[in-house]
Amino acid sequence: MDEDVLLCNTWLQVSRDVTVEGDQSRHAYWIRMKEHFDLYNKSGIDRSERSLRSEWSTINRDCQKWLPHLRRLTR
Template sequence: MHFEDHEFEVDKDGEGIVGAPKGRGGNYTKEEDVVLRKTWLDVSRDPSVGGDQSKDAYLLRMKEHFDLRNVSGIDRSA
């Protein structure tokens, strides 16, 4: 799967994208957004777990995977 690179202006605190719509998109930096995409791909395609897991287990795996790869220094909640 391919994601096109886009140029975004990050706010002065480095915590959001200037001019991004409200919601998730405005709360993540460009680097975090890339990590989040890769996290979703890795976790959702993991053959050792499959699709038979609870929502809470899935979200916990997403958070753990994201936290290990997130280098922004911003702590994100689940």
């Protein structure tokens, strides 16, 4: 759970970084994701870039399912 929260915070930091061009490659993006995640990861478990991408995919998919319901509630 803590790692999922860290991964979400990492996504927020990396995706909103205005100092980086929006046209960076997928590979460059995930290198930055891993670097940020590793910097703040306190679990002592090393996660590969592939592992982070996979977990982010799961989180993102679940959030996309939840989003329409949230929009309905906030209208």
